[in-house]
Amino acid sequence: MLRRNQRFLTQMYVLTDLAVMLGLFLAAYWIKFQSGLLVSYITVPFKTYLVWSTVYAFAAVLIGFYTSFYAPKRRKKFSRDVLNLLQVQSLSFLLLLSLLFITKDVHISREFLALFFAMNLIGLVVYRFTVKRMLTVLRRRGLNKRYVLILGAGSVGRSFHDQLQLYPDLGYEAYGFLDDFQDEHDSVVQKRYNGRPLAPIVGRLDELETLLRENPTIDEVIIALPLDAHSKYGDLIKTCEKAGVKTLIIPDYFDLLPAKPFFDNFAGVPLINIRDVPLDEMGNRIAKRTFDIAFSLAALIVLSPVMLLIALGIKLTSPGPIMFRQERVGLNRRSFQMLKFRSMRVSTDADASQTWTVENDPRRTRFGTFLRSTSLDELPQFINVLLGEMSVVGPRPERPFFVDQFREEIPRYMVKHHIRPGITGWAQTNGLRGDTSIDERIRHDIFYIENWSFFFDIRIIFKTVLKGLIHKNAY
Structure with a gap:
């Protein structure tokens, strides 16, 4: 039933996409040639425009199938859908331009093509968003449901069930649990979660085949068994595949995995990559480093008058050097000297590297307070970027003393050192x-x-x- 429904929805998406693109073609043609809003001279008949627009629409559908654009989207974010849509439409547009060049059909209006492409992007995004919102409303009302059977009523299975309750817009509902320790787990399963009862334990694991055969409403099976039940996985998966039901596995160590685990292959053996880092790829590293160099050079050139005024202000307001160097931990846990404009009085305190800067810190100069509150003291770090010690964007580096402290106290703290630290970051x-x-x-x-x-x-x-330069916690 799940596969039939999915095929029907895919067919509906394809037909609707074609209809929307045809409607947008007619709208674009009217705006360009008949509305009087744009200067136009019709040198190519309507039929030619219709043929090429049809080629574009069917190309978009074929490319959509090739790029998995029409794959099930129930568990995907809408932002991912928009990105895929942009990719499909861009590839289709490039293909159309290539065909026009090959056939030497040079009289097609470029203004019309640009208008048609832009209207396609906007129109399809609006249409997809409307459909997604409608499906969300229907699912919240209990329609268009998919039922999942959870194998294992222990902590992993119950945790998954609890999370499922928090996302009713996904349209999933737990049919129940199968567990070999029913008496042990029954009392726990009968508890209520946010006022809603948990699904019941409906049988033992060896009843899976019978349950799937007698209940075609079960669409997916979630295996949430502990590691010591690993030997049962093979038979359970075979039973699900025999019944034509999709099977998903929640590993007992799922809390150690990232949000989007990456499967790697080593010597022909599939491996779970605990930390997939896009910047491990050479192409991504080269792109980021090239951008860092170009951006830093431009920033230093454009901001050089400002930096000169800052240097003059530091010299006139307090004795000591203009620059302040401080040891920080960067890429691959290697230390480097991070540069800043000096914002504090020169100190001989040997423990300065082991103390936080606090609000109304008495060590700051009046001019330094202004520099820190506006983050202008960070500008010399563009030099660190040029030297390859930092990046424009990345996790902020910390002093060795605090790194040694946090690595013991904060889980996964050292993961930040997989990439270059940044002048600014997502945090x-x-x-x-x-x-x-x-x-x-x-x-x-x-x-x-x-x-x-x-x-x-x-x-x-x-x-x-836009909003990160001045911050109440920048002191």
Whole structure:
């Protein structure tokens, strides 16, 4: 039943996409040639435009199948759908331009093509968003449900069930549990979660085949058994596949895995990569490093008058050097000297590297207070970027004393050293600066490391410029 429903939905998506693109073609043609809004001269008949637009629409559908655009989307975020849509439409548009070049059909209006492409992007995004919202409303009302059977009523199975209760918009509902220790788990399963009863234990594991045969409403089976039940996995999966039911496994060590585990292959053996880092790929590293160098050179050139005024202000307001160097821990746990404009009085305190800067810190100069509150003291770090010690965007580096302390106290703290530290980062643009939670900072840093992309960096830079320079915790 699940596969039939999915095939029907896929067919509906394909037909609706074609209809929407045809409607948008007619709208674009009217705006360009008949509305009078744009200057136009019809040198190519309507039939030619219709043929090429049909080619574009069918190309988009074929590319969509090839790129898994029409794969089930119930568990995917809408932002991922938008990204896939942009990829499909861009590839289809490039294919159309290539065919026009090959056939030497040069009289097609370029303005019309640009208008048609833009309207396709906007129209399809709006249409997909509307469909997703409608499905969400229906699922919250109990319609379009999918039922899952959970194998294992222990801590892993109950945890999954609890999480499922928190996302009713996904349209999943637990049919029940199968467990060989029913008496042991029954009392726990009967507890209520947020006012809603937990699904019951409906049988033992050896009743799986009978249950799937007698209950075709079960769409998916979730195996949530402990590690010591590993020997049962093979037979359970065979039973599910025999019944034509999709099977998913929650490993007993799922809390050690990242949000999006990556499966690797080593010597022909599949492996779970605990920490998939996009910047481990050479192409991504080269792209990020090239951007860092170009951006830092441009920033130093453009900001050189500001930096000169800052240097003059430091000299006029307090004795001592203009620059302040401090040891920080960077890529691969290696130390480097991070540069800053000096914002404090020169100190001989040997323990300065082991103390936090606090609000109204008496060590700061008046001009230094201004520099720190506006983050202008960080500008010399573009030199660290050019030297390859830092990146424009990345987790903020910390002093060795605190690294040694946090590595023992904060889980996964050292993961941040898999990539170069940054002048700004995802944590900082979300308000995690100064005296804020280290746990939250690391959570944001790991999210950035696992989800890095060039456009993510651009987003963080824009966010930093727009609202990240002045912050109440920057002292």
